[in-house]
Amino acid sequence: xxxxxxxxxxxxxxxxxYVRNEVYRKIREVFESYGYGEVxxxxxxxxxxxxxxxxxxxxxxxxxxxDKGGRKLGLRFDPTVPIARIVASDPSKPKPMKYYYITRMWxxxxxxQGRWREFWQAGCELIGPSSVEADAEMLKLTQECLKxxxxxxxxxxxxxxxxxxxxxxEAGVKEEDKDEVFRALDKLDKKTQKEVEDxxxxxxxxxxxxxTMLMKIEKGEVNCESEERLMKxxxxxEEMGVKNLEVDYSIMRGLDYYTGFIFETLVKGSExxxxxxxxxxxxxxxxxYGKEDVPxxxxxLGVDRLLEVAGITETSSSNPSQxxxxxxxxxxxxxxEALRLTQELREKGFRADTDLMERGLSKQMNxxxxxxxxxALIMGPKEIKNSEVTLKNMETGEQIKVKRSSxxxxxxxxxx
Amino acid sequence: xxxxxxxxxxxxxxxxxYVRNEVYRKIREVFESYGYGEVxxxxxxxxxxxxxxxxxxxxxxxxxxxDKGGRKLGLRFDPTVPIARIVASDPSKPKPMKYYYITRMWxxxxxxQGRWREFWQAGCELIGPSSVEADAEMLKLTQECLKxxxxxxxxxxxxxxxxxxxxxxEAGVKEEDKDEVFRALDKLDKKTQKEVEDxxxxxxxxxxxxxTMLMKIEKGEVNCESEERLMKxxxxxEEMGVKNLEVDYSIMRGLDYYTGFIFETLVKGSExxxxxxxxxxxxxxxxxYGKEDVPxxxxxLGVDRLLEVAGITETSSSNPSQxxxxxxxxxxxxxxEALRLTQELREKGFRADTDLMERGLSKQMNxxxxxxxxxALIMGPKEIKNSEVTLKNMETGEQIKVKRSSxxxxxxxxxx
Numbered sequence: 001x002x003x004x005x006x007x008x009x010x011x012x013x014x015x016x017x018y019v020r021n022e023v024y025r026k027i028r029e030v031f032e033s034y035g036y037g038e039v040x041x042x043x044x045x046x047x048x049x050x051x052x053x054x055x056x057x058x059x060x061x062x063x064x065x066x067d068k069g070g071r072k073l074g075l076r077f078d079p080t081v082p083i084a085r086i087v088a089s090d091p092s093k094p095k096p097m098k099y100y101y102i103t104r105m106w107x108x109x110x111x112x113q114g115r116w117r118e119f120w121q122a123g124c125e126l127i128g129p130s131s132v133e134a135d136a137e138m139l140k141l142t143q144e145c146l147k148x149x150x151x152x153x154x155x156x157x158x159x160x161x162x163x164x165x166x167x168x169x170e171a172g173v174k175e176e177d178k179d180e181v182f183r184a185l186d187k188l189d190k191k192t193q194k195e196v197e198d199x200x201x202x203x204x205x206x207x208x209x210x211x212t213m214l215m216k217i218e219k220g221e222v223n224c225e226s227e228e229r230l231m232k233x234x235x236x237x238e239e240m241g242v243k244n245l246e247v248d249y250s251i252m253r254g255l256d257y258y259t260g261f262i263f264e265t266l267v268k269g270s271e272x273x274x275x276x277x278x279x280x281x282x283x284x285x286x287x288x289y290g291k292e293d294v295p296x297x298x299x300x301l302g303v304d305r306l307l308e309v310a311g312i313t314e315t316s317s318s319n320p321s322q323x324x325x326x327x328x329x330x331x332x333x334x335x336x337e338a339l340r341l342t343q344e345l346r347e348k349g350f351r352a353d354t355d356l357m358e359r360g361l362s363k364q365m366n367x368x369x370x371x372x373x374x375x376a377l378i379m380g381p382k383e384i385k386n387s388e389v390t391l392k393n394m395e396t397g398e399q400i401k402v403k404r405s406s407x408x409x410x411x412x413x414x415x416x
Numbered sequence: 417x418x419x420x421x422x423x424x425x426x427x428x429x430x431x432x433x434y435v436r437n438e439v440y441r442k443i444r445e446v447f448e449s450y451g452y453g454e455v456x457x458x459x460x461x462x463x464x465x466x467x468x469x470x471x472x473x474x475x476x477x478x479x480x481x482x483d484k485g486g487r488k489l490g491l492r493f494d495p496t497v498p499i500a501r502i503v504a505s506d507p508s509k510p511k512p513m514k515y516y517y518i519t520r521m522w523x524x525x526x527x528x529q530g531r532w533r534e535f536w537q538a539g540c541e542l543i544g545p546s547s548v549e550a551d552a553e554m555l556k557l558t559q560e561c562l563k564x565x566x567x568x569x570x571x572x573x574x575x576x577x578x579x580x581x582x583x584x585x586e587a588g589v590k591e592e593d594k595d596e597v598f599r600a601l602d603k604l605d606k607k608t609q610k611e612v613e614d615x616x617x618x619x620x621x622x623x624x625x626x627x628t629m630l631m632k633i634e635k636g637e638v639n640c641e642s643e644e645r646l647m648k649x650x651x652x653x654e655e656m657g658v659k660n661l662e663v664d665y666s667i668m669r670g671l672d673y674y675t676g677f678i679f680e681t682l683v684k685g686s687e688x689x690x691x692x693x694x695x696x697x698x699x700x701x702x703x704x705y706g707k708e709d710v711p712x713x714x715x716x717l718g719v720d721r722l723l724e725v726a727g728i729t730e731t732s733s734s735n736p737s738q739x740x741x742x743x744x745x746x747x748x749x750x751x752x753e754a755l756r757l758t759q760e761l762r763e764k765g766f767r768a769d770t771d772l773m774e775r776g777l778s779k780q781m782n783x784x785x786x787x788x789x790x791x792a793l794i795m796g797p798k799e800i801k802n803s804e805v806t807l808k809n810m811e812t813g814e815q816i817k818v819k820r821s822s823x824x825x826x827x828x829x830x831x832x
Contacts, residue, residue, distance in 0.1 A: 001468060001705060003505040005458050006489055011502055014453025014515070021444075021454065028437075033762045035769035037430025037735040038437065042421050042534050043459060043491070043522070044479075052417060063460075065481030068524055073422055075459070086427055089419040094786040096772060098738070099430070106459070108484055118458050129772035133755060137772065239752075240759055289417060319453040322514070336655075339549060343556075343656055346449045353451035356512055356545035356553065370510040 008117025018320040019312050024102050026148040027122050031100035036124050039099045041082035047072035052288050063106050075106040083125050088290025095128025123300035130295035135261045136236035138299050142277050143242050150310030153268040157248040160261050162226035173209030179255050181210045186252040217249040259283045267309050277301040317372045323353035326373045328364045330380035338379050424533025434736040435728050440518050442564040443538050447516035452540050455515045457498035463488040468704050479522050491522040499541050504706025511544025539716035546711035551677045552652035554715050558693050559658050566726030569684040573664040576677050578642035589625030595671050597626045602668040633665040675699045693717040733788045739769035742789045744780045746796035754795050
């Protein structure tokens with residue numbers, strides 16, 4: 001039988017979940033300190049809902065299927081659509097709504113380094129406010145989340161759909177060519193101008209508009225009305241303590257999605273890895289599902305990529321939540337007392353374990369070594385008689401006798 | 417557009433996730449104190465793997481679908497099969513393996529009260545030991561998890577497949593009738609003996625064996641070899657402090673699955689609700705996937721049902737992670753200073769929030785009330801000039817002035 005996980009998915013074992021749980025705890029703390037509450041939505045949604053935003057061609061990129069009642073469903077590939085559904089389905093809820101999520105999603109794409117078909121994302125949505133402060137809060141939260149998880153330095157690049165629209169209009173880019181021109185600008189960090197222009201020609205897009213826009217951007221001659229709002233967001237975020245903010249008119253994300261401010265977050269010096277965290281303002285999304293538009297801003301953070309960038313995908317221990325102390329009965333007559341001590345230590349809050357396989361001393365010691373448990377508490381008839389244990393430091397091999405009466409104190413010291 | 421979640425699924429909003437996160441934290445602590453490490457497996461598995469345990473007819477009860485590469489997949493409906501896959505795929509891993517999970521699963525069944533198509537389960541698997549102590553640890557962990565989460569009193573009913581097999585053989589139940597007879601015994605808490613026997617007759621099962629078994633069970637005349645092991649498990653668990661253990665020869669769970677010790681956990685006085693937590697020994701499951709059998713024992717706890725039984729499905733606050741303190745700028749000129757104070761409080765670890773919607777005083781106060789935020793810190797030009805805030809207790813309406821210099825201390829007092 002094929003025992004592999006389905007293509008593009010993988011198991012997370014304790015050495016990975018342990019690191020992730022720590023990261024999730026930190027991210028939770030950040031979001032909750034800003035008044036965000038966690039939401040969890042179903043793994044699958046009605047396909048119609050998923051397609052409303054991205055069009056029916058999204059089916060090619062996701063896991064879509066029919067249930068036994070003939071209802072077409074799809075595994076969610078994006079956290080914002082379900083949250084927009086929640087907002088649209090109850091317009092009376094007080095605004096702002098501050099929602100965060102830490103959850104997994106699925107995309108049917110070619111698996112490659114750091115790209116999984118099942119992947120984890122954390123992020124938040126701030127629904128209601130259209131203010132500069134709301135967008136600045138996204139930048140602040142991004143920085144706080146990243147700072148709590150890693151020492152890696154990031155650059156946050158910001159732009160605005162409104163600025164780009166204005167610029168495109170000024171440069172004479174035709175409305176129907178706009179998205180292609182924006183995509184071309186976005187590609188310039190990976191491709192040459194020649195390559196990008198060849199692609200535009202192939203798509204029958206007039207090059208003049210593109211070149212005018214590019215020139216203005218390169219010369220820093222972007223003086224349009226919407227620029228002021230972008231600068232206000234930047235200043236407000238900087239006042240809130242956000243560092244390494246850069247306006248970059250070549251970044252263009254989610255053309256079918258964002259309506260104003262957009263941003264992405266790159267590793268300083270390793271920008272080619274791509275964005276770890278990105279987001280922006282999407283004032284027209286909720287209106288697709290409900291009676292009216294609701295201003296909204298948010299961002300998402302790729303957990304898998306963040307862990308890679310931070311170099312903390314796993315711990316060296318195969319089971320880091322395995323016991324700190326392993327109680328070793330040296331023979332069968334010591335088993336009961338070993339289990340009793342184990343229970344006693346667990347009740348005192350220690351992570352303690354003992355042999356459940358009726359193994360001899362040396363096999364137990366091998367197991368302790370293979371799991372990298374730091375201390376063994378060896379108990380034989382002599383130790384039991386003397387109300388003591390033999391405490392062995394598994395790294396140094398050092399052994400000392402410790403009286404049961406002072407054991408708790410001794411183990412507390414070792415843990416600190 | 418239909419804005420409902422797919423049938424049998426639902427959104428978890430902050431008032432629910434908040435409670436769940438607390439419960440998960442407690443369950444995590446219990447499992448980790450016993451040396452279990454968390455595992456997370458893909459939402460879907462190769463269908464072949466899922467069907468290997470339960471037969472291809474399982475397709476009727478789960479979400480099964482083909483991916484775009486024509487591979488048949490199914491959403492996992494059980495946590496043990498993926499973990500058995502992990503064990504079977506790397507037989508060299510040191511035993512015991514102690515794995516726990518807190519995750520969701522999917523079953524395509526008729527949705528009803530407390531039965532969801534998407535549901536959460538927590539539990540653990542202890543792989544390697546065949547000892548009595550290992551089974552007793554499951555009972556101890558069950559009790560610890562439940563005790564940490566709720567004051568509700570539970571009865572843990574235990575039985576053993578081996579005892580039942582022996583009893584069936586003695587009573588002359590034919591091998592091919594055994595499962596039906598066991599199911600009939602299991603149904604006796606919900607149906608009369610007449611109803612159960614009519615069903616057996618319909619299935620051409622001889623009633624003599626069934627009646628003999630039932631008589632022996634009712635008279636307490638179960639004296640077979642395997643009973644000794646069951647009693648040892650009971651005694652060991654009781655030594656470890658497990659209360660309310662009852663041997664009950666009428667409980668029969670997972671006939672295609674368990675090989676020895678089995679148990680279920682009922683609410684004392686409300687047994688009709690059904691089992692909140694159940695498990696047992698499954699020494700033949702891993703062998704289905706790998707080269708050889710590996711002894712294993714484990715249990716699963718239905719999170720949704722547990723929360724219902726404990727009466728803690730949600731908090732009264734619509735967003736319990738919303739701020740404890742809301743900083744209210746009374747006019748536009750106070751906004752900057754309000755945001756600054758909010759940031760200052762967040763950095764000190766308070767959950768603080770402020771207006772991001774450029775609202776006036778009364779609308780802000782309405783919002784604070786609707787979210788049940790306990791304290792407002794009102795800031796106008798006068799307060800800013802005097803380096804103070806007006807602290808309002810939203811429940812009592814009481815207002816006092818607090819100097820900025822003593823604000824942190826004051827808010828700490830309020831939080832404690």
